[in-house]
Amino acid sequence: MADKKEYKVIGTRPIRHDGVDKVTGRALYGADFQIVGLLHGRMLRSPHAHARIKSIDTSRAEAYPGVKAVVTAKDFPGAGDAIVDLGEGAVSLKHLQDNVLASNKALYKGHQVAAVAAIDPHTAEEALELIDVDYEVLPPVINVRNAMKEDAPLLHEDLRTDEMGEKSEKPSNIASHFQHKKGDLDKGFAEADVVIEHEFTTATVHQGYIEPHNATALYNPDGQLTIWCSTQGAFTVRAQVSEILQMPVSKVKVVPMEIGGGFGGKIQVYIKPVAAMLSMKTGKPVKVLMSRADVFEGTGPTPGSYVRVKIGATKEGRITAAEGYLAYEAGAYPGSPVGAGAMCIWSCYNIENALVDGYDVVVNKPKTSAYRAPGATNAAFAVETVIDEICEKIGMDPLEFRILNSAKEGDTRVDGPVFPRIGFAETVEAAKEHPHYSTSLDGKYRGRGVASGFWPNFGMKSSVAINVTSDGTINLVEGSTDIGGTRASIAMQAAEVLGISAESVTPIVADTNSVGYTDVTGGSRTTFATGYAAYEAAQDVKRQMIERAAKLWEVDESEVEFADGVFRCTNGKEEEIDFKGLAGQLDETGGPVVGRGTADPTGAGPSIGTHVVDVEVDPETGKVQILRYTATQDAGKAIHPSYVEGQIQGGAVQGIGWALNEEYIYNEKGEMTNASFLDYRIPTCLDLPMIDAVIVEVPNPGHPYGVRGVGETPIVAPPAAIANAIYRAIGVRMRELPMSPGRILKATGKI
Amino acid sequence: MPSKVHVQTTINGEEVEFLCEPRQSLLEVLRDVLYLTGSKEGCNNGNCGACSVILDGRLVNSCLVLGAEIEGKSVETVEGLAEPDKLHPIQDAFLENAALQCGICTPGFIVAAKALLDKNPNPTEHEIRYWLAGNLCRCTGYDKIVRAVQDAAQIMSSEVSA
Ligand code: FES
Ligand code: FES
Numbered sequence: 001m002a003d004k005k006e007y008k009v010i011g012t013r014p015i016r017h018d019g020v021d022k023v024t025g026r027a028l029y030g031a032d033f034q035i036v037g038l039l040h041g042r043m044l045r046s047p048h049a050h051a052r053i054k055s056i057d058t059s060r061a062e063a064y065p066g067v068k069a070v071v072t073a074k075d076f077p078g079a080g081d082a083i084v085d086l087g088e089g090a091v092s093l094k095h096l097q098d099n100v101l102a103s104n105k106a107l108y109k110g111h112q113v114a115a116v117a118a119i120d121p122h123t124a125e126e127a128l129e130l131i132d133v134d135y136e137v138l139p140p141v142i143n144v145r146n147a148m149k150e151d152a153p154l155l156h157e158d159l160r161t162d163e164m165g166e167k168s169e170k171p172s173n174i175a176s177h178f179q180h181k182k183g184d185l186d187k188g189f190a191e192a193d194v195v196i197e198h199e200f201t202t203a204t205v206h207q208g209y210i211e212p213h214n215a216t217a218l219y220n221p222d223g224q225l226t227i228w229c230s231t232q233g234a235f236t237v238r239a240q241v242s243e244i245l246q247m248p249v250s251k252v253k254v255v256p257m258e259i260g261g262g263f264g265g266k267i268q269v270y271i272k273p274v275a276a277m278l279s280m281k282t283g284k285p286v287k288v289l290m291s292r293a294d295v296f297e298g299t300g301p302t303p304g305s306y307v308r309v310k311i312g313a314t315k316e317g318r319i320t321a322a323e324g325y326l327a328y329e330a331g332a333y334p335g336s337p338v339g340a341g342a343m344c345i346w347s348c349y350n351i352e353n354a355l356v357d358g359y360d361v362v363v364n365k366p367k368t369s370a371y372r373a374p375g376a377t378n379a380a381f382a383v384e385t386v387i388d389e390i391c392e393k394i395g396m397d398p399l400e401f402r403i404l405n406s407a408k409e410g411d412t413r414v415d416g417p418v419f420p421r422i423g424f425a426e427t428v429e430a431a432k433e434h435p436h437y438s439t440s441l442d443g444k445y446r447g448r449g450v451a452s453g454f455w456p457n458f459g460m461k462s463s464v465a466i467n468v469t470s471d472g473t474i475n476l477v478e479g480s481t482d483i484g485g486t487r488a489s490i491a492m493q494a495a496e497v498l499g500i501s502a503e504s505v506t507p508i509v510a511d512t513n514s515v516g517y518t519d520v521t522g523g524s525r526t527t528f529a530t531g532y533a534a535y536e537a538a539q540d541v542k543r544q545m546i547e548r549a550a551k552l553w554e555v556d557e558s559e560v561e562f563a564d565g566v567f568r569c570t571n572g573k574e575e576e577i578d579f580k581g582l583a584g585q586l587d588e589t590g591g592p593v594v595g596r597g598t599a600d601p602t603g604a605g606p607s608i609g610t611h612v613v614d615v616e617v618d619p620e621t622g623k624v625q626i627l628r629y630t631a632t633q634d635a636g637k638a639i640h641p642s643y644v645e646g647q648i649q650g651g652a653v654q655g656i657g658w659a660l661n662e663e664y665i666y667n668e669k670g671e672m673t674n675a676s677f678l679d680y681r682i683p684t685c686l687d688l689p690m691i692d693a694v695i696v697e698v699p700n701p702g703h704p705y706g707v708r709g710v711g712e713t714p715i716v717a718p719p720a721a722i723a724n725a726i727y728r729a730i731g732v733r734m735r736e737l738p739m740s741p742g743r744i745l746k747a748t749g750k751i
Numbered sequence: 752m753p754s755k756v757h758v759q760t761t762i763n764g765e766e767v768e769f770l771c772e773p774r775q776s777l778l779e780v781l782r783d784v785l786y787l788t789g790s791k792e793g794c795n796n797g798n799c800g801a802c803s804v805i806l807d808g809r810l811v812n813s814c815l816v817l818g819a820e821i822e823g824k825s826v827e828t829v830e831g832l833a834e835p836d837k838l839h840p841i842q843d844a845f846l847e848n849a850a851l852q853c854g855i856c857t858p859g860f861i862v863a864a865k866a867l868l869d870k871n872p873n874p875t876e877h878e879i880r881y882w883l884a885g886n887l888c889r890c891t892g893y894d895k896i897v898r899a900v901q902d903a904a905q906i907m908s909s910e911v912s913a
């Protein structure tokens with residue numbers, strides 16, 4: 001299964017380039033940024049889940065000593081109701097602005113309403129208490145099914161359902177309903193020997209990155225705005241800020257600082273435009289930081305959802321029909337990841353007759369953001385547990401069932417695309433062959449579960465420039481934020497082309513004025529697409545270096561070949577020179593060499609994984625302990641295997657947290673009651689065993705080295721795998737996330 | 752604004768004096784007064800360990816200590832670990848084991864691991880997990896962090912015995 005190609009750099013495990021800075025505390029993250037004359041901004045947030053804002057009086061705050069400026073939605077440039085495209089689909093500018101500073105309505109507790117800039121953070125916090133907001137409190141709706149009811153409180157009086165492309169007449173909380181369909185469902189279900197249908201619900205969960213959002217903005221009188229911040233995409237910050245503040249993109253420069261995690265949650269802007277507005281008013285640099293509670297209450301979680309799944313199969317284990325219904329909470333404004341959920345729900349399998357209905361529904365919760373394979377985990381929890389039940393009914397090994405039904409090259413997905421070469425069956429085989437699966441699991445209240453997860457992966461745009469240095473190293477300028485070691489994985493691809501070591505590359509994540517357009521670090525695209533651009537840039541360097549060698553030897557370019565890091569003359573002359581040697585002679589052969597590469601590749605190639613988990617359930621407390629965990633995944637080609645394993649391990653553990661502990665807990669007023677890391681409990685190292693990550697390599701034909709994105713897939717399978725393991729342990733099927741001790745005790749009739 | 756307190760203390764072996772407001776936490780003082788930004792704020796209420804420092808030999812969350820409290824005491828932060836020409840073995844082990852992804856939790860983990868190995872040079876896996884349970888990492892799933900601490904323990908004890 002392994003890729004047979006021989007590589008020098010790819011597949012090795014060099015020390016990451018930013019490593020020393022990050023273990024010594026020298027790396028500068030967004031909140032670490034300092035500049036002379038800095039003011040500090042803080043946000044006032046709505047204490048209500050749903051309220052009309054009748055008036056805001058900022059005069060007392062403005063008069064408070066040390067306060068330099070106060071802003072509200074009134075300070076936005078008027079924009080009407082334009083539709084803007086930020087590269088990820090059209091959004092309403094009004095919604096974009098309203099989410100940053102609420103104008104007439106606050107739509108969730110934590111919604112930003114006003115901001116203060118002052119001489120220090122504490123003064124800013126004190127001044128927030130002096131802003132008088134007159135609210136008319138409205139009834140909230142925080143659950144997707146309630147929000148879909150005819151008589152539900154309406155968040156947006158002007159929202160009309162996009163019903164399969166047609167706008168409906170009546171206002172509704174349902175922003176859209178769409179459908180993917182394949183084959184003939186009735187026929188498929190008629191062919192089935194077993195049909196199983198269940199309903200599932202999942203709670204709202206947060207990305208839980210450890211670094212809160214931050215932004216420092218400086219507006220100059222010449223109209224030039226600079227923003228230093230941690231973000232998954234400097235260019236998407238530029239695009240959003242320029243739309244929200246109605247400024248040309250060329251007037252906004254975004255400087256990406258190091259970023260302390262994102263997982264999809266640091267794409268949308270919240271405080272960045274506000275920092276800019278405060279700087280515009282004061283003429284000073286303004287730094288705005290969020291608290292942990294701000295992050296939970298005011299930034300995009302991933303949706304709570306209601307999912308219904310019906311699957312039919314023959315007694316030989318062939319899926320004959322599948323029907324899914326996905327209703328996802330968008331949060332306060334339309335745009336949940338239900339589209340991606342519907343893309344993923346059936347995509348592990350080759351199913352002839354299938355249907356999926358998707359509903360995007362607004363509720364009084366923060367606007368949802370992407371979170372690692374957004375939308376896929378909710379759907380997989382349902383599908384993969386129903387499949388487990390089918391396997392039990394027909395007496396088939398669940399991994400065999402998956403191999404039998406696995407989607408393969410040439411199969412058509414229910415949502416349309418035809419599969420290129422994928423490695424799903426290979427990941428299931430790897431799980432089956434792993435010693436974990438054949439080791440017996442003894443003991444009461446213990447069980448083993450398996451599940452698989454799919455993510456399509458994305459390409460999108462990237463730019464890279466390479467400058468050759470006279471000592472034979474290169475500087476590689478890229479626009480992709482490095483969240484998990486991508487400086488290394490991108491540098492290694494360029495090094496491979498040029499026959500130099502990974503250490504001979506100095507990767508630089510540049511600001512938006514210093515590198516070509518690059519989309520976000522998200523969609524598992526960075527090693528794939530920015531790596532692709534780096535490959536192209538290195539090829540450009542190689543072409544130019546061949547020209548230089550030809551010049552040096554006074555031969556034709558066609559008489560120079562480059563292999564294994566050495567340029568050789570092929571016309572009989574005994575000439576050869578390595579990359580370093582030639583780099584030292586650039587001055588004599590025409591001056592500097594700069595290579596460039598851009599990419600917008602379409603062949604991202606899905607990545608699929610299969611997980612095996614052993615659990616033990618404490619029947620007294622309902623606590624589920626993870627005893628052993630193995631995750632296999634198709635990485636196409638692992639550029640830096642350690643960081644691929646890291647993605648798989650980290651994703652699996654986020655999935656374990658989602659499965660067992662994590663949820664936004666709301667009271668009847670629609671207020672989140674657990675907005676801290678104490679009460680919103682993410683896994684600690686004491687909760688976990690080692691996570692065995694098994695890399696499967698089925699090269700992606702859409703990338704020169706066969707890379708598939710790996711970041712998102714590993715979060716998809718865990719909740720279902722754990723639910724299946726819990727069933728084996730205590731005989732109870734869990735259909736609600738999280739499977740927290742209380743819910744386990746309820747399900748077993750203990751409480 | 753409340754008037755400031757004058758504090759004399761030792762940070763990473765150097766004598767330091769500063770002025771701070773009585774309400775400023777040690778974390779704020781380190782970051783905003785002394786510009787030692789290696790200690791990070793993840794929660795500001797003692798739940799994430801990103802701000803871990805060693806205060807008179809004891810591991811603490813610097814967000815839960817007041818700046819004024821460190822008068823006459825000794826503080827070790829992540830910035831004090833490496834020598835000019837050499838990383839601390841724990842830092843090396845984190846790099847070798849790829850025990851960081853975004854790296855925001857890394858200073859806290861490294862400081863906490865140092866406090867552990869200062870006390871218990873040969874911890875079991877369970878002891879490592881128990882000790883580090885106050886430090887949250889959202890990226891790695893902890894596997895490589897635990898292995899890095901195991902490796903560092905081994906390297907440090909072989910250095911001592913050599
Ligand atoms: S910032 Fe101190 S424990 Fe989180
Ligand atoms: S490496 Fe990102 S939080 Fe630990």
